[in-house]
Amino acid sequence: MKFPREVQLFRFLGSRADEIASLAQDVERKHPKLISQQVPRHMRRRAVSHDKRRLPKRLRDKIAHEPDPPKGKRPSRKHRRRPRNLLAEYARRQRRHVWLETHIWHAKRFKMADLWGYRVPLHPTDKGIRAAYRGSAKHVLLHDLSYYNCIELIGGAEELTAKLALITSADTGLTFGAKSYLPGTREGSTMLYHRGCYPFGAIGPVKFLWRVAGDEVGASGACDDGRQLWIWVHPAIHGEVSEELVALFGLQRVQARPVVVPREEPDVKDATGDVSQKKQAESSATEEKTDSVATSSAGQSAVTAKSKNEAQTTKSKRAQKRERKAFAKDVAQSSKRRKNKEKKIPAASGDETEQDKVPPSATEVLQLPVYTNGSVTMVHLKDQMVRFSLTGPLATGVVLDTLTPSLQAVSAERQAWWKQRSVEREAQEAGWEALQSGNSEAEPRVLGRTVRDPRILLPACKTKVTAAGHCSEGSDTTGPLPSLACDSALWEPSLRDAVSSEKMSESELNRLRSQNLLPGTLLELGDAESRIPVVAVRKEGSRTNLGFGSGWDLILPAGWGRPFWIALVYRGARASGLRELRSLSLEMGLPCFPFDHPDTAATQQSEEQERRELMAKHLRYPPDKRPSFKKLRISCPFFFPWVQLVREWCALNQSDISGEQRDETPFYVLRNRKVLRRLA
Numbered sequence: 001m002k003f004p005r006e007v008q009l010f011r012f013l014g015s016r017a018d019e020i021a022s023l024a025q026d027v028e029r030k031h032p033k034l035i036s037q038q039v040p041r042h043m044r045r046r047a048v049s050h051d052k053r054r055l056p057k058r059l060r061d062k063i064a065h066e067p068d069p070p071k072g073k074r075p076s077r078k079h080r081r082r083p084r085n086l087l088a089e090y091a092r093r094q095r096r097h098v099w100l101e102t103h104i105w106h107a108k109r110f111k112m113a114d115l116w117g118y119r120v121p122l123h124p125t126d127k128g129i130r131a132a133y134r135g136s137a138k139h140v141l142l143h144d145l146s147y148y149n150c151i152e153l154i155g156g157a158e159e160l161t162a163k164l165a166l167i168t169s170a171d172t173g174l175t176f177g178a179k180s181y182l183p184g185t186r187e188g189s190t191m192l193y194h195r196g197c198y199p200f201g202a203i204g205p206v207k208f209l210w211r212v213a214g215d216e217v218g219a220s221g222a223c224d225d226g227r228q229l230w231i232w233v234h235p236a237i238h239g240e241v242s243e244e245l246v247a248l249f250g251l252q253r254v255q256a257r258p259v260v261v262p263r264e265e266p267d268v269k270d271a272t273g274d275v276s277q278k279k280q281a282e283s284s285a286t287e288e289k290t291d292s293v294a295t296s297s298a299g300q301s302a303v304t305a306k307s308k309n310e311a312q313t314t315k316s317k318r319a320q321k322r323e324r325k326a327f328a329k330d331v332a333q334s335s336k337r338r339k340n341k342e343k344k345i346p347a348a349s350g351d352e353t354e355q356d357k358v359p360p361s362a363t364e365v366l367q368l369p370v371y372t373n374g375s376v377t378m379v380h381l382k383d384q385m386v387r388f389s390l391t392g393p394l395a396t397g398v399v400l401d402t403l404t405p406s407l408q409a410v411s412a413e414r415q416a417w418w419k420q421r422s423v424e425r426e427a428q429e430a431g432w433e434a435l436q437s438g439n440s441e442a443e444p445r446v447l448g449r450t451v452r453d454p455r456i457l458l459p460a461c462k463t464k465v466t467a468a469g470h471c472s473e474g475s476d477t478t479g480p481l482p483s484l485a486c487d488s489a490l491w492e493p494s495l496r497d498a499v500s501s502e503k504m505s506e507s508e509l510n511r512l513r514s515q516n517l518l519p520g521t522l523l524e525l526g527d528a529e530s531r532i533p534v535v536a537v538r539k540e541g542s543r544t545n546l547g548f549g550s551g552w553d554l555i556l557p558a559g560w561g562r563p564f565w566i567a568l569v570y571r572g573a574r575a576s577g578l579r580e581l582r583s584l585s586l587e588m589g590l591p592c593f594p595f596d597h598p599d600t601a602a603t604q605q606s607e608e609q610e611r612r613e614l615m616a617k618h619l620r621y622p623p624d625k626r627p628s629f630k631k632l633r634i635s636c637p638f639f640f641p642w643v644q645l646v647r648e649w650c651a652l653n654q655s656d657i658s659g660e661q662r663d664e665t666p667f668y669v670l671r672n673r674k675v676l677r678r679l680a
Helices: 009-014 017-028 083-093 103-107 129-138 157-167 215-219 235-249 277-298 305-314 317-342 395-402 422-436 493-501 506-514 561-569 578-588 601-620 642-653 659-664 673-679
Strands: 110-115 118-124 141-144 149-155 188-193 202-210 227-233 257-262 363-368 370-372 377-380 385-391 446-451 532-539 551-557
Touching (some): 118 578, 129 141, 141 578, 149 235, 188 235, 227 235, 235 601, 395 422
Antiparallel strands (some): 110 118, 149 227, 149 377, 532 551
């Protein structure tokens, strides 16, 4: 192909005359472009008038083409902090990364990070590393594990265990079909692998819990078509485990199951996340005081003449002055509210209407993914339950003090689910009595209980619970515990959803508290009080460190995370984040997922992300402030080169293998109990 040696200038420029004219016009256009800035320099002013008659005649026509300034200004902070607006803002901010129910409490006190699709607390902002260790060794350390996802399998026990045995190995320890786990009285943990890939193809560790089986459980409302199995998986491997289970059982997705979930109320209260009873008592006392002054001024007081005379004689001048100020303030606020109502403007003060206090929809309906093959059903219970982990020697005392058993029915007219489970209640209380006895041999590993609303029994100030005050003497714990002691209404989907949707709001509780004649007294709601089913799971501690790391895990229905979290914190539990969780695993001598399993895809992804962050941080320093890893002879300062390490080890023992075969050789972590016992 030949190109011309010369270009005809006139023909070339003639075809581009329009482009040149447009370019020349743009170049000649003077800046700035605002009309008010195009006046002569001697006429320019810093505060320009908006009256176009003050401009020269040649610029008056151009001002009509200017865009109008924004009419509405940004809403005030008070308007943006209204409960309804806060709720919409919170929903927008957690579209990409889901907030835990305790997120607002953690966000005020913790460093947060976006991990695995959740907003997870990393570590507290205060210097509490040593305090966290003391909490786990001598007191109670609390961690929110609600980001763990639960997968429910429903089917025959034999079919479930036979299929699940294909993705587990008995060499790594007890699996789903172990005799100690099948009765449902103990929670187990195992390592999952891809089907037929053991010892390669590790997915990650999971926790599992069977629902107790038997005629008594079936009569109380358990599933008739088979056993129920909960598998708790880390969110980093939730998709991988779900795909493996779908392929293992040959499941097909069916119509999703609707679930009613309560919408969280915006946290516009004090820093504790809840109003203490002391402050509630003061506020109720102030309201009663104001009401008494208002009624006395109108001549409608309900007290007797004798008490009125005594009150008038004992009042001092200072008290009367305070009452007059309170009455004047009440009158001013009432008149202001009346004027705002006439103008159809919501009150600007803190007294919002009931429509503003209550969100438009107190509940929302979610669709849970359901898979089935006819005999086995899998339901994703993601974000449908809350799980808290308590670690330390005083964990039992804190759990016993927080989980107060529900009261007996007052009236037989109202039909409630907890009234129909009296047999289960008796068995559960027998298990909790065995726990209070302090006998380690008779201590149960899984316990169910229906407890009272923790917001009603919240202490006035933070206290430290001791285990000595909860040991009961003389309780009979010689016989075996009934199987119903490990069962709970939390296994029933309909009851679990009802408990979440029928939760009494904070504003309603505060309104009922304000009606108490004596400030500070506990509410007595009777059958109207919420009953919450709870499952408590015992955690085994380190065998080499005298039970260090033992404690309890609490499983709660959705919507009740924040009330129980504050109740646990008020009883001496110290909150912790991911940093404290990794430190605790290190002290126990156990790996922490997903940071310490290099043969899994989740750990490899986590290490790669950490390598990028550390490399970017290293490059942000100037060259003279960076450590020279080359001079220090550190080849990989930001990650662990497991593949290179294994390849070099293989090269020492197998020198006859070619280089290509060495690069393709995978590696795995040795988890065979027998081999590890011999190596130890």
